[in-house]
Amino acid sequence: xxxxxxxxxxxxxxxxxxxxxxxxxAKFAWPVIIKMVDERADLIDKGVEYAEAAKAxxxxxxxxxxxxxxxxNQRQLEILQEAAQMKAQIIEEAKKAAAExxxxxxxxxxxxxxxxxxxxxxxxxxxxxxxxxxxxxxIIRKELAGDTAQAEIVEQLLNExxxxx
Amino acid sequence: xxKHSILIISITLIVLAAATSIALxxxxxxxxxxxxxxxxxxxxxxxxxxxWEVPFSHSHHIPLxxxxxxxxxxxxxxxxSRLSHGEMHEGFRIGTEEDGFDGKVVGTKPxxxxxxxxxxxxxxxxxxxxxxxxxxxxxxxPLVRWYKNNGTKSPRGIVGAIEMLTCMIYxxxxxxxxxxVKGARFAPYLxxxxxxxxxxxxxxxxxxxxxGANLTGNLAITMVLAICTFLAVNIFGTKEYWKEIFWPxxxxxxxCPLPIMPFIEIFGVFTKPIALMVRLFANMxxxxxxxxxxxxxxxxxxxxxGVAVAGGTTVLxxxxxxxxxxxxxxxSYIQAYVxxxxxxxxxxxxxxxxxxx
Numbered sequence: 001x002x003x004x005x006x007x008x009x010x011x012x013x014x015x016x017x018x019x020x021x022x023x024x025x026a027k028f029a030w031p032v033i034i035k036m037v038d039e040r041a042d043l044i045d046k047g048v049e050y051a052e053a054a055k056a057x058x059x060x061x062x063x064x065x066x067x068x069x070x071x072x073n074q075r076q077l078e079i080l081q082e083a084a085q086m087k088a089q090i091i092e093e094a095k096k097a098a099a100e101x102x103x104x105x106x107x108x109x110x111x112x113x114x115x116x117x118x119x120x121x122x123x124x125x126x127x128x129x130x131x132x133x134x135x136x137x138x139i140i141r142k143e144l145a146g147d148t149a150q151a152e153i154v155e156q157l158l159n160e161x162x163x164x165x
Numbered sequence: 166x167x168k169h170s171i172l173i174i175s176i177t178l179i180v181l182a183a184a185t186s187i188a189l190x191x192x193x194x195x196x197x198x199x200x201x202x203x204x205x206x207x208x209x210x211x212x213x214x215x216x217w218e219v220p221f222s223h224s225h226h227i228p229l230x231x232x233x234x235x236x237x238x239x240x241x242x243x244x245x246s247r248l249s250h251g252e253m254h255e256g257f258r259i260g261t262e263e264d265g266f267d268g269k270v271v272g273t274k275p276x277x278x279x280x281x282x283x284x285x286x287x288x289x290x291x292x293x294x295x296x297x298x299x300x301x302x303x304x305x306x307p308l309v310r311w312y313k314n315n316g317t318k319s320p321r322g323i324v325g326a327i328e329m330l331t332c333m334i335y336x337x338x339x340x341x342x343x344x345x346v347k348g349a350r351f352a353p354y355l356x357x358x359x360x361x362x363x364x365x366x367x368x369x370x371x372x373x374x375x376x377g378a379n380l381t382g383n384l385a386i387t388m389v390l391a392i393c394t395f396l397a398v399n400i401f402g403t404k405e406y407w408k409e410i411f412w413p414x415x416x417x418x419x420x421c422p423l424p425i426m427p428f429i430e431i432f433g434v435f436t437k438p439i440a441l442m443v444r445l446f447a448n449m450x451x452x453x454x455x456x457x458x459x460x461x462x463x464x465x466x467x468x469x470x471g472v473a474v475a476g477g478t479t480v481l482x483x484x485x486x487x488x489x490x491x492x493x494x495x496x497s498y499i500q501a502y503v504x505x506x507x508x509x510x511x512x513x514x515x516x517x518x519x520x521x522x
Contacts, residue, residue, distance in 0.1 A: 003211055003450070006385035009285040010213065014294060014389040021298045021361065022393075026353040029305045034352055036312040037332055038345075043317055 201468055203461040210457055211379050211450060212268065214289040215245040215259070220373035227374065229292055233257060234283035235272050245286075257282070290386070293378030297365040305360065334359050334505055342509045343516070351512055354397055358390060359505040366449060366497030370490060381500070382450035384442070391442035394508040399434065402515035409517065410434065437511050441504060448500045452493040459486040 216226035228246035235241060235256065247254040248270070251261075256273055260266030264279045272282045287295075308327050311320045320328055339355050340348040365386070368376040380386055410430040412420065419426045459482045467475030 003208065004384060006383075006388050007213060007288075008283070010288065010290055010383065010385035011389055012285050013287075013291040014386050015392075017291075017294050017298055018357075018361065018389060018393065021301065022354060022357045024302065025305065025357050025360075029302075029309050030353040030356060032309045032312050033305070033328075033331060034335065034349055036317055037328075037335060038349070040317045040319070041336070 201461075201464040203458070203465055206464075207454060207457045207461060211382065211453060213378075213383065214268070215248065215270065215286060217289050217292060217374055217378075229287045229289065231257070231270055231286040232284075233270055233272070233286065236274060236280055236282065241282075289378050290380055290383055293365070293368065293376070293380050294386070296375050297361065297368055297380065300368065301357075301360045301364050304364065330363075331356065334502070338502070338506050339509055342506070343513050347513070347516055351397065351401075351509070354393070355505050355509055355512075358393065358508060359501050362390065362445065362504050363498060363501035366501060367494070369449060369453065370493055370497065379450065379453050381445055382453050384446050387442045387446040390445070390504070391438035394441060394511060395435075395438040397508070398437070398511045398515045401512070403517060405517045405519050406515045437507075441507055441511075445500055445504055448496055452489065452496055456486045456489050456493070459489065 215231060216228050219225040219227060226246070226249070228244040230242060231245050231248070232240065232242045241255050241257065243254055248257065248259050251258060253273075257270050258273075260269045260271035260279070260281075264271050266279070266281050269281060270284055270286065271279050273279055304327050307324050308320065308331070311324050319325065334356060335348070335352055339352050342348075343351060362381055365380040369378060369380050369382065371377055411427050413426050413430060415426050462482045463475055463478045466478040
């Protein structure tokens with residue numbers, strides 16, 4: 001069966017041709033191709049790695065930005081609060097100061113009123129006593145014309161004193 | 166629209182294939198009296214020849230050089246056209262069945278004894294071999310040139326397809342089995358074998374010159390490929406590999422008085438390349454044979470029932486053989502892949518390192 005008998009001539013040529021093909025390709029083709037294929041694989045790996053790193057760093061910076069923003073918001077809130085507090089405090093202080101001032105003024109006014117009242121009272125008393133004295137003098141001068149009347153008055157005065165005590 | 170064009174293309178292909186098949190078998194009925202011999206025709210298409218048919222013609226052949234050494238040791242070199250139609254040239258002619266060397270160049274000694282000379286003729290298969298080598302180089306060197314000009318930039322078109330194929334074999338088969346260091350070491354042989362087998366498989370499917378030789382369906386070709394793998398396995402085999410062949414880690418009685426295990430292991434060393442050889446040969450030859458048998462049916466039925474039956478069978482046969490062709494195209498790739506993968510596995514099995522705790 002010819003089909004199943006390897007022909008010596010063909011074996012010979014196949015061997016020669018295949019070895020030559022192998023030599024040519026191994027010398028000129030495969031080193032270049034394999035080197036480039038490996039290099040490309042490395043390049044792709046590196047690219048993927050780089051992209052992942054970039055993505056991570058992007059996420060990181062986004063987070064950072066968000067954190068900064070949050071912090072800024074917090075600060076703003078704090079400042080606003082502080083300002084509000086300060087405002088309230090200032091108003092409070094001003095109110096207090098005003099109240100104090102007013103009190104001082106009223107106190108001073110009260111003192112001066114009291115003083116003038118006392119003075120007026122004193123004056124009034126002096127005047128009243130003056131008047132009383134004058135009246136009394138006049139009355140006494142008039143009354144002391146009779147003895148009985150004198151005695152009556154003395155009696156009356158004495159009774160009054162007794163009642164008072 | 167697309168569907169229609171596919172249909173039209175398919176029909177055209179079937180008609181063309183039918184025409185081709187009729188042309189291929191044309192010579193079988195020059196002589197109206199001669200009966201169609203399917204077996205002879207099929208084997209005639211599978212075996213080697215000293216000349217190459219001109220496309221679509223059986224009367225014209227492209228002559229190829231015949232190189233033979235006669236019994237006295239003298240070399241003879243002439244074109245095969247000198248031997249056509251049983252002519253004798255320089256004491257050589259094409260043998261017949263009576264000589265026992267059917268279709269081969271035979272010499273006649275002065276005493277009339279017919280002998281087979283040492284024959285290293287450029288036969289159809291050898292010519293196809295050379296063409297295959299050229300095609301392989303034409304496939305790969307554009308890629309090399311691309312890399313030299315463009316660095317690691319990714320190529321487009323056919324060059325890109327070649328690169329993808331190379332990467333597929335190199336990354337998925339060679340590197341994943343042998344690892345990156347040893348992979349790079351054995352890759353030149355394995356990739357060369359892959360491309361050679363793949364291209365010659367595909368060229369074998371194209372029926373007309375300069376393709377169409379049943380190259381990988383020839384035992385001589387697959388034998389040399391298997392021997393190359395055998396050499397790659399055993400020359401670069403590690404000490405541990407040889408130790409496991411001659412003194413494997415099995416109970417003593419299996420290897421001491423009677424070397425049962427070493428015998429089996431040594432047997433295995435040879436069966437692996439033989440399996441490679443036979444697998445590739447049988448697959449490719451089988452594919453060709455099925456197509457040829459399907460086409461032969463046309464002529465067998467024609468002899469039985471005339472032209473009308475033959476016409477019906479033609480459509481059916483050509484449809485089936487077209488289907489077989491498509492499968493064979495797939496098989497071409499699969500067999501090249503399998504050969505490469507098994508070679509890689511056999512090499513990696515011979516690269517075992519000593520690993521005892």
